[in-house]
Amino acid sequence: MQQPAPPLATIAAALRRERERVGISLAELARRAGLAKSTLSQLEAGAGNPSIETLWSLGVALGVPFSRLVEPPTSQVRVIRAGQGPRLLADKSTYAATLLAAGSTHARRDLYVLELEPGQPREAEAHIPGSVEHLVVAAGRILAGPAGGQIELGPGDYIAFPGDVPHYYEALEPSWAVLMMEHA
Amino acid sequence: MQQPAPPLATIAAALRRERERVGISLAELARRAGLAKSTLSQLEAGAGNPSIETLWSLGVALGVPFSRLVEPPTSQVRVIRAGQGPRLLADKSTYAATLLAAGSTHARRDLYVLELEPGQPREAEAHIPGSVEHLVVAAGRILAGPAGGQIELGPGDYIAFPGDVPHYYEALEPSWAVLMMEHA
DNA sequence: TCGTGTCGTTCGATTTGACGAACGTTGGCG
DNA sequence: CGCCAACGTTCGTCAAATCGAACGACACGA
Numbered sequence: 001m002q003q004p005a006p007p008l009a010t011i012a013a014a015l016r017r018e019r020e021r022v023g024i025s026l027a028e029l030a031r032r033a034g035l036a037k038s039t040l041s042q043l044e045a046g047a048g049n050p051s052i053e054t055l056w057s058l059g060v061a062l063g064v065p066f067s068r069l070v071e072p073p074t075s076q077v078r079v080i081r082a083g084q085g086p087r088l089l090a091d092k093s094t095y096a097a098t099l100l101a102a103g104s105t106h107a108r109r110d111l112y113v114l115e116l117e118p119g120q121p122r123e124a125e126a127h128i129p130g131s132v133e134h135l136v137v138a139a140g141r142i143l144a145g146p147a148g149g150q151i152e153l154g155p156g157d158y159i160a161f162p163g164d165v166p167h168y169y170e171a172l173e174p175s176w177a178v179l180m181m182e183h184a
Numbered sequence: 185m186q187q188p189a190p191p192l193a194t195i196a197a198a199l200r201r202e203r204e205r206v207g208i209s210l211a212e213l214a215r216r217a218g219l220a221k222s223t224l225s226q227l228e229a230g231a232g233n234p235s236i237e238t239l240w241s242l243g244v245a246l247g248v249p250f251s252r253l254v255e256p257p258t259s260q261v262r263v264i265r266a267g268q269g270p271r272l273l274a275d276k277s278t279y280a281a282t283l284l285a286a287g288s289t290h291a292r293r294d295l296y297v298l299e300l301e302p303g304q305p306r307e308a309e310a311h312i313p314g315s316v317e318h319l320v321v322a323a324g325r326i327l328a329g330p331a332g333g334q335i336e337l338g339p340g341d342y343i344a345f346p347g348d349v350p351h352y353y354e355a356l357e358p359s360w361a362v363l364m365m366e367h368a
Numbered sequence: 369t370c371g372t373g374t375c376g377t378t379c380g381a382t383t384t385g386a387c388g389a390a391c392g393t394t395g396g397c398g
Numbered sequence: 399c400g401c402c403a404a405c406g407t408t409c410g411t412c413a414a415a416t417c418g419a420a421c422g423a424c425a426c427g428a
Binding site: 035036037038039042048049050051054 | 384385386387388389
């Protein structure tokens, strides 16, 4: 499972990698995480055995989930090509989805553009267990979320919710959005 | 993301839950993990702030992945309102990125909202080999693509291009877009 | 009724992680 | 050039996590 993985070096590498991804200095990250520079310096040097709270605050400050800091990076190289011509999948006149990028069976992530018109809401039944839907509203107003827990969203708003329970989309005005479907 | 979640109580609950699932005593687990009984006792009581190595050895002894001990049960609904969320530092004032969803190490796909102002274009150096960037323009006009092959995009337009070669973003007017970064 | 084993908790001693202050270095600017 | 600010590192100090040992509670047999 995670047998021979000494998390010491992994954490050191992950910290430096993620920090450079965000593009901030060591001192700045320490400030945001509420830590001493020295602590972070030693961590990135591979020395030390940080406490959970310390690592957690770094994860929050970097905006990455905790697991990314402790688990070794996946080294396998897999190329997934962008979808060619967008295809249209429509089942109701008020709802249209355009498939932008379809992941392979090994890396399942699909990217859609949704176009919705007010009127008949779309009720989606549960998908495969473990799937997650990510929605960013580009224009208009949309009521979305798991059945019974819908939330109203406007341009720029983001919502993520489990796709393996019944859920729901309704446009309050002509709208469109970007949807990332994540399958377990 | 994982915002105000103090992992202290989560860990305590997870430890007791997983230990009872395996069906061993506290003393036995401490023995297998190479820890003092007292340490484990306090951890399950919710007191303490364990080090990474301590928690890791418990994960190994319990036969569960590390993340199961630190992350709360499972995903629920998460909303990030426009303008909220962790903002990545802009190396130029014309560029801002907000991280919406960060993939785990096993499914590396990150979702961002980009905000761009006209002016200085953003030149990005190559990322990890095999990475792909997917961009959907929500509003405005953006010139984007690999260096030398930029394409002008308007609202609703989609482009995918390799992220492991130098590439380029420029807003022709105030714009924002949804970016999915896909790491190999 | 002892004696023995294991359970989980509590109590000092010690190792060690985190802090704050200093250091040398680098880059920008008058 | 000097000055200043920020960077990342190193060092001494302090608080805290971990340890080892002892504790009371419970169960099982002799």
